[in-house]
Amino acid sequence: MPTLANMSLQFGSDVSSLLNIVWLLSFFVFIVYGQRIQVYIVGNDISRALNRLKLMKDKSRKEAVDYFLSTGKTSADPAVKIDEFLEYVTIMPVDLDPQGIVGKIEHITETRDDRVRSEVKKMLPNAEPIKVSVAENILEIASSLNMIHKIVRHYYLLGKKTNSYILLVQLQMIMPQVLMEADALINAVDTFKLGQPVGDGIGPIIASKYMVNLPKQVVAKDTVMSVTEYKGRTLYVLKAEGPMGYVGEPGLAIQRVIEEMNVPLNAIIMVDAALKLEGEKTGDVAEGIGAAIGGIGTDKFRIEEVSAKHKVPVYAILVKQSILEAITVMRKDITDASDRVHTLIANLIEEKTKEGDKVLLAGIGNSLGVGQ
Amino acid sequence: MSTAPAPQPPQQQTQQGKAKFNVYTIEECPACGQKTKRSFQVGDYITKDGANCSKCGNVTKITLIYAEPVVKSK
Ligand SMILES: [Zn+2]
Numbered sequence: 001m002p003t004l005a006n007m008s009l010q011f012g013s014d015v016s017s018l019l020n021i022v023w024l025l026s027f028f029v030f031i032v033y034g035q036r037i038q039v040y041i042v043g044n045d046i047s048r049a050l051n052r053l054k055l056m057k058d059k060s061r062k063e064a065v066d067y068f069l070s071t072g073k074t075s076a077d078p079a080v081k082i083d084e085f086l087e088y089v090t091i092m093p094v095d096l097d098p099q100g101i102v103g104k105i106e107h108i109t110e111t112r113d114d115r116v117r118s119e120v121k122k123m124l125p126n127a128e129p130i131k132v133s134v135a136e137n138i139l140e141i142a143s144s145l146n147m148i149h150k151i152v153r154h155y156y157l158l159g160k161k162t163n164s165y166i167l168l169v170q171l172q173m174i175m176p177q178v179l180m181e182a183d184a185l186i187n188a189v190d191t192f193k194l195g196q197p198v199g200d201g202i203g204p205i206i207a208s209k210y211m212v213n214l215p216k217q218v219v220a221k222d223t224v225m226s227v228t229e230y231k232g233r234t235l236y237v238l239k240a241e242g243p244m245g246y247v248g249e250p251g252l253a254i255q256r257v258i259e260e261m262n263v264p265l266n267a268i269i270m271v272d273a274a275l276k277l278e279g280e281k282t283g284d285v286a287e288g289i290g291a292a293i294g295g296i297g298t299d300k301f302r303i304e305e306v307s308a309k310h311k312v313p314v315y316a317i318l319v320k321q322s323i324l325e326a327i328t329v330m331r332k333d334i335t336d337a338s339d340r341v342h343t344l345i346a347n348l349i350e351e352k353t354k355e356g357d358k359v360l361l362a363g364i365g366n367s368l369g370v371g372q
Numbered sequence: 373m374s375t376a377p378a379p380q381p382p383q384q385q386t387q388q389g390k391a392k393f394n395v396y397t398i399e400e401c402p403a404c405g406q407k408t409k410r411s412f413q414v415g416d417y418i419t420k421d422g423a424n425c426s427k428c429g430n431v432t433k434i435t436l437i438y439a440e441p442v443v444k445s446k
Binding site: 212329334369372 | 393395412414417418419420433436437438
């Protein structure tokens with residue numbers, strides 16, 4: 001019969017076999033609980049990022065409230081109204097039968113924008129249009145940050161609740177990009193508050209060069225146009241009305257020029273900021289064909305429709321920048337591209353059209369701090 | 373076109389992530405082309421009338437507003 005002493009001899013009482021047991025045990029622990037440990041680590045990672053998002057969200061909300069308080073005599077406490085704004089939902093139309101959906105989307109976004117503007121005007125009854133537009137932009141930033149925070153929190157809590165490793169890891173993988181975008185948004189608040197042109201304003205800056213001292217007409221909501229002459233061609237130049245932070249409705253404007261004002265255009269040139277790829281230089285200029293315009297897609301749709309119907313070639317000139325640069329104060333690297341853009345415009349007009357032709361030049365982007 | 377040494381009022385720095393920026397306004401005289409670079413002031417916008425030209429006295433126009441990274445001087 002083995003004694004206790006024998007047994008301990010059998011199992012080994014020295015340090016190395018003890019380590020062996022620990023090693024084996026940890027092996028089992030990792031096999032059985034490995035995923036839970038990873039869920040814990042990944043969860044911690046996300047919760048830190050979530051905290052940062054929350055700070056940014058709160059800061060943008062506070063900035064919005066402060067802007068309203070400092071800008072005008074608001075009738076009531078703006079915080080209540082702003083919180084309402086942040087939770088504002090836009091319900092997109094059903095896309096089971098996509099025929100005609102662009103018109104519906106346009107109608108919905110227009111209604112929303114009108115509603116926001118009228119509410120802001122009501123809260124800032126005596127403010128100039130530029131301040132109202134800035135307030136609109138800041139509110140939009142705050143509500144974007146609010147939405148980002150909400151969605152990330154939703155997936156984080158869902159992942160924790162269901163102990164879903166896959167869900168959490170996916171969230172962790174996209175977090176750096178989400179944070180980068182949120183960072184750009186929060187940095188944009190300062191630029192908007194001061195009414196400085198943003199990187200996205202390069203299109204309007206280019207267009208405004210052709211419009212200075214000329215009469216302007218409003219061709220669509222927040223969109224103005226001037227008619228000038230360039231080397232024997234009639235040049236129709238349009239941009240969002242500055243120096244307010246508007247983007248206007250260039251799609252509708254171009255459609256009206258062609259179909260309502262019956263201008264037989266021979267070419268459309270669009271200048272816009274474009275997101276650069278990592279590794280590309282800020283201020284690089286790219287040329288191309290097609291409607292150079294971002295947003296939800298309604299303007300792009302209109303321009304493509306009307307240009308295809310009337311066989312008007314659409315030329316694009318893009319100025320590369322990052323998302324941060326596009327919504328924060330205009331960098332010198334971007335304005336340095338102006339000369340190149342003007343040369344390209346001149347070349348396009350000279351090469352693709354002849355004297356007597358009619359050319360439309362559209363400066364696409366937010367025209368904050370850019371008059372005309 | 374020449375760039376005159378512009379009087380530099382106390383600069384307003386804009387923090388952007390890790391980088392710091394100074395924002396400048398460029399005023400250009402439509403008559404003689406004289407360009408003046410000064411710090412951005414709230415209310416400035418491109419195409420707004422600027423100060424009188426230091427060379428010929430014409431009213432200048434703001435032609436550009438941009439940010440440059442702060443260079444640590446000396
Ligand atoms: Zn002068």
